[in-house]
Every structure is written in structure tokens, then in C-alpha cells.
Amino acid sequence: MNCNIAVIKGDGIGPEVVTEAMKVLDAVGKKYGHTFNYEQLLMGGCSIDKYGDPLTDETVAIAKSKDAVLLGSIGGNTQTSPWYKLPPEKRPEAGLLKIRKELGLFANLRPAYLYPELKEACPLKESVAERGFDMMIMRELTGGLYFGDRYTKEVDGVMTAVDTLTYNENEIRRIAIKGFDIAMKRRKKVTLVDKANVLDSSRLWRKVTEEVAKDYPEVTYETMLVDNAAMQLVKDPAQFDVMLTENMFGDILSDEASMITGSIGMLSSASLNETKFGLYEPSGGSAPDIAGQNIANPIATILSAVMMLRYTFDLDKEAEAIENAVKKVLEEGYRTIDIAKPGEPQVKCDEMGTLIAERV
Numbered sequence: 001m002n003c004n005i006a007v008i009k010g011d012g013i014g015p016e017v018v019t020e021a022m023k024v025l026d027a028v029g030k031k032y033g034h035t036f037n038y039e040q041l042l043m044g045g046c047s048i049d050k051y052g053d054p055l056t057d058e059t060v061a062i063a064k065s066k067d068a069v070l071l072g073s074i075g076g077n078t079q080t081s082p083w084y085k086l087p088p089e090k091r092p093e094a095g096l097l098k099i100r101k102e103l104g105l106f107a108n109l110r111p112a113y114l115y116p117e118l119k120e121a122c123p124l125k126e127s128v129a130e131r132g133f134d135m136m137i138m139r140e141l142t143g144g145l146y147f148g149d150r151y152t153k154e155v156d157g158v159m160t161a162v163d164t165l166t167y168n169e170n171e172i173r174r175i176a177i178k179g180f181d182i183a184m185k186r187r188k189k190v191t192l193v194d195k196a197n198v199l200d201s202s203r204l205w206r207k208v209t210e211e212v213a214k215d216y217p218e219v220t221y222e223t224m225l226v227d228n229a230a231m232q233l234v235k236d237p238a239q240f241d242v243m244l245t246e247n248m249f250g251d252i253l254s255d256e257a258s259m260i261t262g263s264i265g266m267l268s269s270a271s272l273n274e275t276k277f278g279l280y281e282p283s284g285g286s287a288p289d290i291a292g293q294n295i296a297n298p299i300a301t302i303l304s305a306v307m308m309l310r311y312t313f314d315l316d317k318e319a320e321a322i323e324n325a326v327k328k329v330l331e332e333g334y335r336t337i338d339i340a341k342p343g344e345p346q347v348k349c350d351e352m353g354t355l356i357a358e359r360v
């Protein structure tokens with residue numbers, strides 16, 4: 001297969017970790033007979049430095065013409081970097097918001113998987129961590145409370161703020177279909193998280209998702225109220241496979257789920273639109289505190305490339321080969337700075353990439 005990928009290395013540790021992900025992709029391409037064609041683009045601080053703009057329209061147009069975008073991270077030290085003296089719409093993060101909007105990315109996926117070798121980093125009780133977990137939080141990204149009408153005004157002499165939470169059935173159906181499609185590639189279970197005992201929007205989510213579920217008889221479908229889901233995530237995370245939810249609930253629950261895995265350097269993510277197109281990036285930021293030292297953990301970005309293989313290119317076997325290589329490297333005891341226990345030897349960012357590429 002010929003895979004055309006826009007590569008945005010970005011700022012800080014971005015170039016270091018993306019280079020390693022490309023190394024691993026090339027190894028898998030060599031083994032299974034695929035070609036990955038990369039076109040490198042600028043976004044964030046590096047684009048401000050070159051073009052005076054965090055994301056140019058030309059860059060967006062090129063990204064749109066590819067099958068997928070592999071992104072590192074953007075931004076710098078928000079206290080000291082001159083990028084943060086610019087008006088908000090000219091700062092690095094404006095590039096990120098613009099690319100998500102331009103590409104119509106409405107579904108955000110964040111896996112939370114506990115590697116047995118790293119279970120000591122999990123802040124949950126040993127008896128819970130012992131069982132492990134492997135879930136995918138699927139959050140709606142472009143609707144709901146964060147995008148509804150809002151205003152603050154005085155009503156009868158009292159300051160009153162209003163935010164509105166709106167979803168239409170089409171917005172719900174398109175992400176529900178994605179959720180069930182992804183469950184079919186996993187353990188075939190979808191949990192819809194909502195607040196249907198109170199909110200009309202949640203009741204519409206239930207109605208539409210139930211309809212979609214009928215087209216996926218192999219998938220076990222259940223619903224759960226969001227307050228219960230927040231508890232169940234720390235009590236029994238092993239029960240979840242795909243957790244499907246609206247924007248604000250997903251914002252909160254995906255951070256909770258990340259936290260229980262214990263390491264930011266291991267967390268991948270994907271944002272998808274209605275086609276097979278996706279933007280794949282690590283969940284963490286540009287880590288300016290460790291940038292340029294070749295010590296960042298590239299695994300989050302490598303696992304983001306795994307998601308790209310699986311969800312954009314349907315290369316499931318190849319995705320699994322990389323996942324197994326990552327597991328093997330961890331089993332063999334190799335650790336980067338963020339996942340090493342005190343006193344444990346550490347490998348560099350590029351060494352970690354090479355070790356994984358060699359085991360693909």
C-alpha cells in the first residue's frame with residue numbers, strides 16, 4: 001500500500017518523537033511491503049518563526065490532500081517564549097484549533113491501556129491495577145456545551161450566565177457509527193456515557209445510539225450515567241472497551257482515564273472525520289523542559305502512528321506488530337526517563353525508537 005502522510009513535527013520534543021515514529025513506520029513498511037510517503041509541514045511556533053502565522057492556508061491545503069496527518073506537538077514555554085507575547089489568534093495553539101476545524105475532526109479517540117510492566121505507575125489500588133485495563137475513550141469534539149450559544153447578562157438585577165448544550169441527531173449518529181466501527185476492531189463493547197436522567201440532549205444520544213447499535217449485533221451495547229462512569233473508572237476500569245460520550249463528559253473522563261495509566265509519555269490519540277482521514281498525535285504537549293535533550297519518550301507518538309495504521313489505512317496486522325514490539329521492549333526492561341523507576345537505567349529517545357523498530 002502507498003500511504004501519503006502529512007508530517008507536522010512541531011515544536012519542543014515534537015521533532016524528536018515524530019522522527020522515531022517515522023523510523024518505526026518505515027520498519028513496518030519494509031517488513032510488510034508498504035511505502036510511507038511523508039511531506040513535512042510546519043505548524044505552531046516554528047511556523048510563526050518562518051511565516052509569522054501558526055498555520056498557513058497552504059499548509060492546511062496540503063494536509064487535506066493527504067490520507068492522514070502525523071503530528072508531534074506544538075507550543076513552547078508559556079512564561080518565557082516570545083510566541084506567547086503575540087495576540088491569542090497568532091499563538092502556536094491557534095494553529096492546532098485551526099487544523100482541527102479545517103479538517104472537520106469531530107471524533108477524538110484516546111486509548112487508556114495499562115502495561116503490566118508499568119502498573120506500579122498506576123495510582124489505583126493494587127488489586128485493581130493487577131487486573132489491568134484497555135479502553136478507548138471516544139469523545140465528540142465539535143458540538144455540545146463548548147460550542148453552544150453563551151452569554152452573561154443581568155436578569156432582574158442579578159448577573160446571570162447561560163451556556164447552551166445542543167446536539168442534533170446527525171452529529172450523534174456519525175460519532176456513534178465511528179464508535180461501533182472501532183469496537184468491531186476491539187473487544188466489541190460500547191458503553192454510552194450520558195446524563196439521560198436529567199438532560200434532553202443525553203436522551204437524544206441514547207435514542208440515536210440505540211438505533212445505530214441495531215446495525216452491530218455483535219457489539220454489546222450498554223449505557224451508564226456519567227457520575228457512575230467517573231466512579232467505575234477508578235473502581236473497575238477493566239469493564240470498559242469503547243466509552244462513547246459527548247464533548248464535556250469526554251473532556252473530563254479522558255483525562256481521568258489518562259491519569260490512571262500513570263504516564264503521559266505513553267498516551268496516544270487520534271481525531272477523525274467522516275472519512276478515513278485522521279490526525280494522530282501524542283496526548284502530551286511539547287515538553288519544553290526536556291526538549292532538545294533526546295530524552296523524551298517517543299512511545300506515545302509511535303502508538304499514535306499505530307492508530308493511524310489501524311483507523312486510516314486498515315493495516316491491523318501491521319498495527320499489532322508495532323504494539324507487540326512496544327510490549328517486548330518494555331518486557332525487556334528498557335525505560336525512558338518518564339517511566340524509569342529511581343535508579344533504573346534509562347535509554348534515550350532515539351534508542352527507544354530503534355529498539356522498537358528492530359522488534360517490529
Ligand code: NAD
Binds near residue numbers: 073264265266297
Ligand atoms: P507537557 O505535556 O508538554 O509536559 C508536562 C510534563 O510531562 C513535563 O514535565 C514534560 O517533560 C513531561 N512529558 C510530556 N511528554 C513527555 C514525553 N513524551 N516524554 C517524557 N516526558 C514527557 O505539558 P505543558 O508543560 O503543560 O505544556 C508545554 C507546551 O505544550 C505548552 O506550550 C502547551 O501549550 C503545549 N501543549 C501542546 C499540546 C499539543 O500540541 N497538542 C498539548 C498540550 C500542551
